[in-house]
Structures are given as C-alpha cells and as structure tokens.
Amino acid sequence: MERTKIYDTSNARDEERLAYLAQVATMYYEEQKTQQEIAKSFGISRSGVSRLISEARARGVVEIIVHHPLKTNKNLEERLIRAFGIKDARVLRGRYESYQEVLAWVGKLAARYFEERLRDGMTIGISWGGALYEMIRAIRPREFRNVEVVQLIGATGAEATPTSGPILAQLLAERLHCRSYQLHAPLIVKEERARAALMQERHIKETLGRARRADIAIVGIGTTSPGYYSLVRAGYLSEEEAQEVRASGAVGDVCAQHYDLQGRWLDFPLNRCVIGINHEDLRRIDNVIGVVGGEVKAAAIHGALRGNYVNALITDEAAARKVLQLDGQRI
Amino acid sequence: MERTKIYDTSNARDEERLAYLAQVATMYYEEQKTQQEIAKSFGISRSGVSRLISEARARGVVEIIVHHPLKTNKNLEERLIRAFGIKDARVLRGRYESYQEVLAWVGKLAARYFEERLRDGMTIGISWGGALYEMIRAIRPREFRNVEVVQLIGATGAEATPTSGPILAQLLAERLHCRSYQLHAPLIVKEERARAALMQERHIKETLGRARRADIAIVGIGTTSPGYYSLVRAGYLSEEEAQEVRASGAVGDVCAQHYDLQGRWLDFPLNRCVIGINHEDLRRIDNVIGVVGGEVKAAAIHGALRGNYVNALITDEAAARKVLQLDGQRI
DNA sequence: ATGCTAATATCACATATGTGACGCGGTACC
DNA sequence: GGTACCGCGTCACATATGTGATATTAGCAT
Numbered sequence: 001m002e003r004t005k006i007y008d009t010s011n012a013r014d015e016e017r018l019a020y021l022a023q024v025a026t027m028y029y030e031e032q033k034t035q036q037e038i039a040k041s042f043g044i045s046r047s048g049v050s051r052l053i054s055e056a057r058a059r060g061v062v063e064i065i066v067h068h069p070l071k072t073n074k075n076l077e078e079r080l081i082r083a084f085g086i087k088d089a090r091v092l093r094g095r096y097e098s099y100q101e102v103l104a105w106v107g108k109l110a111a112r113y114f115e116e117r118l119r120d121g122m123t124i125g126i127s128w129g130g131a132l133y134e135m136i137r138a139i140r141p142r143e144f145r146n147v148e149v150v151q152l153i154g155a156t157g158a159e160a161t162p163t164s165g166p167i168l169a170q171l172l173a174e175r176l177h178c179r180s181y182q183l184h185a186p187l188i189v190k191e192e193r194a195r196a197a198l199m200q201e202r203h204i205k206e207t208l209g210r211a212r213r214a215d216i217a218i219v220g221i222g223t224t225s226p227g228y229y230s231l232v233r234a235g236y237l238s239e240e241e242a243q244e245v246r247a248s249g250a251v252g253d254v255c256a257q258h259y260d261l262q263g264r265w266l267d268f269p270l271n272r273c274v275i276g277i278n279h280e281d282l283r284r285i286d287n288v289i290g291v292v293g294g295e296v297k298a299a300a301i302h303g304a305l306r307g308n309y310v311n312a313l314i315t316d317e318a319a320a321r322k323v324l325q326l327d328g329q330r331i
Numbered sequence: 332m333e334r335t336k337i338y339d340t341s342n343a344r345d346e347e348r349l350a351y352l353a354q355v356a357t358m359y360y361e362e363q364k365t366q367q368e369i370a371k372s373f374g375i376s377r378s379g380v381s382r383l384i385s386e387a388r389a390r391g392v393v394e395i396i397v398h399h400p401l402k403t404n405k406n407l408e409e410r411l412i413r414a415f416g417i418k419d420a421r422v423l424r425g426r427y428e429s430y431q432e433v434l435a436w437v438g439k440l441a442a443r444y445f446e447e448r449l450r451d452g453m454t455i456g457i458s459w460g461g462a463l464y465e466m467i468r469a470i471r472p473r474e475f476r477n478v479e480v481v482q483l484i485g486a487t488g489a490e491a492t493p494t495s496g497p498i499l500a501q502l503l504a505e506r507l508h509c510r511s512y513q514l515h516a517p518l519i520v521k522e523e524r525a526r527a528a529l530m531q532e533r534h535i536k537e538t539l540g541r542a543r544r545a546d547i548a549i550v551g552i553g554t555t556s557p558g559y560y561s562l563v564r565a566g567y568l569s570e571e572e573a574q575e576v577r578a579s580g581a582v583g584d585v586c587a588q589h590y591d592l593q594g595r596w597l598d599f600p601l602n603r604c605v606i607g608i609n610h611e612d613l614r615r616i617d618n619v620i621g622v623v624g625g626e627v628k629a630a631a632i633h634g635a636l637r638g639n640y641v642n643a644l645i646t647d648e649a650a651a652r653k654v655l656q657l658d659g660q661r662i
Numbered sequence: 663a664t665g666c667t668a669a670t671a672t673c674a675c676a677t678a679t680g681t682g683a684c685g686c687g688g689t690a691c692c
Numbered sequence: 693g694g695t696a697c698c699g700c701g702t703c704a705c706a707t708a709t710g711t712g713a714t715a716t717t718a719g720c721a722t
Binding site: 034047051 | 707708709710711
C-alpha cells in the first residue's frame with residue numbers, strides 16, 4: 001500500500017522528485033559514493049544529501065532486503081535417508097504459524113535444492129499442489145539450454161485456479177525460460193475405458209513419453225485426510241468417494257496414484273482412471289523429489305517413502321519427526 | 332559417504348554463518364539498531380559488527396534496490412490524445428539499448444497504469460505478446476474481490492512458449508489472486524467453417540461472452556513487419572502467407588484482427604479464422620489499453636489508434652514520435 | 663512589489679562508522 | 693608437538709553521518 005503510493009502520484013513535480021531521490025540513492029548505495037561527493041556533484045549541501053537519502057528510504061525508493069538462509073536439521077535429514085534408503089533429504093528447521101507459511105518456506109527450500117541440481121539439457125517432470133506452487137514462485141529466473149518441463153499428470157478444465165492445475169508447468173517453464181509440454185486432459189476420468197482412449201491420443205501419448213524420460217520429477221505428496229484431500233478440494237471426488245478411498249486403506253497419493261501407509265500401491269478403480277504417469281514409470285525416474293510440508297502429511301509421506309514413489313524429500317521438521325515416529329523411531 | 336559428510340559439514344558451517352550475517356543485517360537495516368547496540372547484544376566488538384555488515388553486503392545477504400520512477404513525456408502524451416481522440420496515453424521517456432529493454436520498461440509503466448485503474452469486481456480481458464508478458468511480470472501481487480481474468484483470443488497448443496500463449500491470463504490471475512477463464516482453442520484455424528463450429532462450443536462461447544463484457548481489455552499491438560510478425564514467429568503463418576497479408580495492406584493487428592495504416596479492418600480470410608473476440612466487440616469495450624514498445628511498431632500503432640481498436644496507449648518515446656510523424660505532424 | 667511559506671543551506675557538534683595495525687587463542691595440518 | 697594461518701578482539705584515529713538551530717532563498721499568491 002505504502003509502496004504503491006510512490007508510483008501513484010501522477011503529479012509531474014513528484015515524479016521529478018522521485019527521480020532525483022532515486023538518482024541520489026543510486027550513487028550512495030550502488031556506486032558507493034560518499035554523501036560529500038554526491039553533494040559536490042549536485043552542487044548541494046552535504047546535510048541535504050543526508051536528508052535526501054533518509055527521504056528516499058522513508059518513501060520506499062530504496063528497498064533493503066535481508067535474505068535469511070534456510071536452516072535445515074542435518075540430524076533429521078540423516079535419519080530419514082537411513083530409515084528409508086532415499087537419496088537425499090532436506091528438513092527445514094523451525095516452527096511455523098500456519099500451513100500456508102510452512103508451504104511457503106518448504107517451497108523456498110525446495111527451490112534452492114532444485115536450482116542446485118538443474119543442468120542444461122534436463123527434462124523436468126512436474127505434478128501439482130500447493131507446495132510445488134510455492135516452490136516455483138521461489139525459483140529465481142535463469143536461462144538454460146535445452147531444458148524442458150513436462151506435466152506428469154492431467155490438468156483441470158477452464159476454471160483452473162492458480163495453485164493447482166496446468167499453470168504449474170507453464171510457470172516453471174517461464175522461470176527457466178524454456179518450453180513446456182502440457183497434458184491437455186482431465187486428471188481423472190470416470191471410466192477406465194475413457195482413460196484408455198485418451199491415453200492413445202497423439203499429444204497425450206507424446207507428453208507422457210517425455211514425462212517417463214524425465215531426469216528430475218518434482219512431485220507433491222497428497223494426504224487423504226479430511227479437509228486436506230486435494231482431489232476433493234479440487235472437485236474431482238465427492239466426500240463420499242473420499243470416504244471409500246480412505247476405507248480401502250489409502251493414506252496418500254503421488255501423482256494421484258494412491259497407496260497405503262506401507263507404500264503398497266492400491267489396486268482400485270481410482271488409481272486406474274488417472275491421466276498421467278503411472279506408479280511404475282514414476283519409480284523408474286532417477287530423481288523424484290517430493291516437496292511437502294506439514295505434520296498432517298506425515299502418513300502420506302511415510303507411504304511415499306516406503307513405496308519408493310519419491311527418492312528425495314524436502315519437508316519441514318514437524319513433518320519429518322512425525323514420519324520417523326510413524327516408522328517406530330523415538331524422537 | 333565420506334564425501335557427503337564433508338560436503339554437509341562445510342555446508343552447515345556456511346549456513347550458520349549466513350544465518351548469523353542475516354541476523355546482524357536485520358538488526359542493522361530493519362530494526363535500525365546501531366552497530367554498538369548489536370555488538371553488545373551479541374557480545375562481540377563493534378568493529379566486528381561493522382565487518383559483518385560489510386560481509387553481508389558483499390555476499391548478497393543484504394540486497395539494496397533503488398526503485399527508479401518511470402518518467403513520462405507529458406508533451407507527447409498530450410499530442411497523442413489530441414491527434415487520435417483517445418482517452419489516455421503514457422509515453423515512457425528515455426532511449427533504450429534493445430527491443431527487449433524497451434519492452435521491459437514499457438511493461439513496467441503499463442503495470443503501474445493498470446494497477447491504478449484496477450478495482451474490485453472488474454473483468455479483465457487479455458490478449459498476448461511480449462509487452463503484455465513484461466507488464467504482467469511487473470504487476471505487484473495484490474488481493475482483489477471478484478476480479479476475473481479472461482482470455483480475449485485463443486491460445487497455442489501443447490508447445491506454448493512462456494512469452495506467448497495461454498499462460499498470460501493465468502499469470503495475471505495469479506498476480507491478482509483471482510480466477511481466470513481460458514480459451515482452450517487454437518488462435519487461428521484453417522477454415523472459416525472450423526471457426527464457426529468452435530465458436531459454438533459451450534466453454535468457448537461462455538469465455539468469449541465474458542470477454543465481451545470486460546471492463547478493461549489489455550492488448551498488445553502486432554506489426555506485420557518481417558522479423559517482428561508474431562503470428563509468423565509463433566508458427567501460425569508461413570513467410571509466404573505473411574507476404575500475402577502484407578500485400579493486402581495489413582500493417583498490424585490487435586487480437587489477431589488485421590487492419591491497414593488508416594485503421595480500416597481488412598476483410599480477408601485470416602481475420603475470419605481467429606478464435607477470439609472480433610474487432611467490433613473489441614471496440615465496444617470501455618477501456619482497451621494497448622501496450623506496445625519500439626519504433627518498429629509505429630505503423631501498427633497508428634492503425635490501431637485510427638481504427639479505435641485501442642483507446643489508451645502505453646508506449647515509449649521513439650514509438651510515439653514515429654506515430655505522430657506518420658500522422659503528418661512535425662516532431 | 664509585498665509578504666508568506668516551504669524548501670534548502672549553513673553551521674556546529676555529537677555520534678556512528680570504516681579501517682589499519684597489532685596481538686591472542688584456536689584449529690588444521692604436517 | 694610444532695607451525696602457519698585464520699578469525700576475531702582491541703585500540704586508535706580519521707571520516708562519514710545525523711540532526712538541531714538558525715539563516716537564506718525561491719516560489720507563489722495577493
């Protein structure tokens with residue numbers, strides 16, 4: 001609100017003033033000149049410069065950001081890696097107020113992790129979910145050569161909300177200045193036959209072919225817990241259907257493929273009505289990074305790790321502790 | 332294993348250090364404490380604090396940004412408004428190195444302009460193009476009530492590049508935390524009949540209905556000049572087809588509707604094969620903001636203004652001057 | 663021209679800051 | 693265990709900076 005004010009004033013006078021402040025501030029902060037030097041080059045008094053700089057800061061012309069590093073808990077990381085035989089883990093330190101806050105920070109951590117691993121020529125597969133959305137937001141734009149982004153699972157229809165749906169692959173591609181391949185198909189179809197038909201379609205076949213060859217897959221991990229079950233929230237399943245899913249032992253899903261607490265893939269219709277990569281192809285991808293936050297996801301994470309649906313995990317302390325507890329460890 | 336350990340410990344060390352630097356920097360820059368106070372509360376020497384702050388700046392933990400205001404040329408704005416009877420104009424001052432740079436700055440200017448005009452409850456229509464992409468990037472995220480974003484024209488297929496295509500509506504919706512309505516259809520079809528059929532489809536009909544009721548439309552202005560003709564660059568037209576288009580007098584397009592230098596809509600097949608809002612419906616929208624940069628676009632801008640396809644223009648000085656010249660004025 | 667007002671300069675001084683020189687204690691490495 | 697080095701503290705001092713009080717000027721309306 002305050003920042004908007006800066007640019008809002010259509011007054012030419014004020015525009016001049018702001019340009020002046022910005023120029024002085026640039027000399028001071030970016031060119032490291034002393035106030036004395038600046039005063040001389042503008043032919044004004046030194047104290048005037050001091051006051052101009054104060055004004056520039058007060059009016060938001062100068063913005064100072066402190067980047068706090070993301071601290072991780074090496075101990076929990078080590079334990080997760082050992083307990084589940086995964087390749088890597090990052091566990092964000094600290095406690096957070098809200099689920100949204102956890103997602104934002106885990107997303108940042110995941111973004112740094114991903115940035116460190118991305119190389120020219122890679123194919124990146126991506127599913128969807130709040131954590132991935134936050135991750136992509138936190139990725140710093142960079143140019144790569146021959147990188148491509150591929151959707152791993154189908155997308156919603158015309159009413160796509162920003163946090164879930166086909167936008168993620170595009171957003172990521174935008175950040176990396178590369179192209180993206182979408183799956184123009186619903187995530188879940190009503191009948192297995194419809195799925196079979198769609199899977200034969202040329203561009204779906206092609207995109208899924210690319211998905212299977214992904215060098216890195218970035219996936220969210222969903223829980224079937226009431227109130228947190230994405231497929232219900234996104235309108236794919238009714239609450240009754242969700243009950244059934246839970247009744248058959250499903251604790252979570254990766255790429256809409258459901259499994260139980262021990263990671264056993266569940267052979268029920270829902271798992272066979274998904275337009276997207278299947279659980280076996282997913283397991284064949286070298287690097288599958290699960291990005292997920294919050295204690296509520298613990299059971300789903302446990303299953304995902306036990307079932308080898310992901311082989312690297314980015315999460316927060318609370319979730320990590322609970323996962324290890326579920327695995328019978330004392331924390 | 333050993334290597335991992337080494338990597339991890341050095342990492343942990345550094346992480347600690349950065350956290351320390353960030354903490355000190357926060358106290359200094361955000362909480363406005365003096366170095367003396369900080370030294371006391373950490374139990375270190377004052378000169379140590381001074382050195383830590385230097386280190387924090389050198390290592391990028393502290394980032395200082397100076398926001399230069401966007402200066403505009405009121406004189407040229409006034410002349411454009413008078414010459415073409417448009418509602419408003421913003422003409423960015425200054426000369427720029429590259430076309431990309433012009434786009435980035437014009438985009439910023441357009442973003443500020445748009446932010447000032449956006450209100451709760453509005454429907455925003457959007458086409459595509461490099462300038463709009465830059466504009467959306469420059470929009471500061473904000474929450475609105477009942478705002479919706481609607482695509483004005485069809486989108487590309489699976490191979491969408493980030494700067495052009497269906498991503499723009501989604502990106503904008505993300506910035507405004509609102510929903511978006513896409514046109515899941517190609518921008519240009521081969522036959523008029525195919526267009527008629529598609530236009531009957533429910534969700535296309537519905538989205539275009541919303542588009543017609545837009546309170547603000549934000550559009551790029553395309554030129555047919557060789558090397559800059561977006562429809563060729565995006566693969567919709569071959570170079571031969573482009574030649575034909577130019578031969579029939581087309582200098583530019585708004586929402587893929589082509590017109591000549593005097594703004595006369597061209598009654599040729601291409602204009603009737605577009606899935607999107609038509610030129611007459613576009614003219615009925617209250618606020619159509621053209622966002623466009625670069626001298627090369629001058630003829631296209633002239634036509635767009637003469638033909639009333641846009642009624643507000645955001646552009647740069649070089650383009651504005653050339654447009655006025657084309658209109659027979661001395662600059 | 664005459665005031666009035668707001669912006670800026672001037673001056674003075676107390677602090678805050680940057681930095682070089684030097685020494686001490688801990689650590690990594692041989 | 694020795695040694696070289698690194699990080700940091702201490703001290704000292706030169707500058708840089710913030711700020712209050714007061715004078716001066718520019719712009720502006722009458």
